[in-house]
Amino acid sequence: MRTRAFIVVASCLLAVLTACGGRKSPSTYVYVAYEADSGRSVTMRAGDELRVILAENRSTGYLWSVVTNDEDVLAQDGDPSYVVKGNAIGAGGEATFTFRAAGPGTSALLMINARPSSTEAVTPDRTFALSVDVIE
Secondary structure (H helix, E strand, O other), X not given: OHHHHHHXXXXXXXXXXXXXXXXXXXXXXXXXXXXXXXXXEEEEEOOOEEEEEEEEOHHHOOEEEEEEOOOOXXXXXXXXXXXXXXXXXXXXXXXXXXXXXXXXXXXEEEEEEEOOXXXXXXXXXXXXEEEEEEEO
């Protein structure tokens, strides 16, 4: 009986190890930047992820948007997500922008918090800047 149990356990272990082994995926890192990190630099490898998390209150009409960025170096991964931080009417929250290090080079990421306008010059309430160096 012990031999049969050992064979079953050994077979299951072998199946798990075979399914998980063999291929190694390259290590990717997730870098997180907040408004306090504005003006700093970060060095990433191609394939790494950058999440920029900024305080935002959509009820005021002020939204974060990307003004300058080299998409060949740092590609934005979809639309930003937004999470409300509180239950009160008009409560603020956080906008999270996700970027992927696309290729080698330097990107001067500049974001502004302003009311969107299609006909007037935009005056930002706040700005966020990050120099991103991507290496292979």
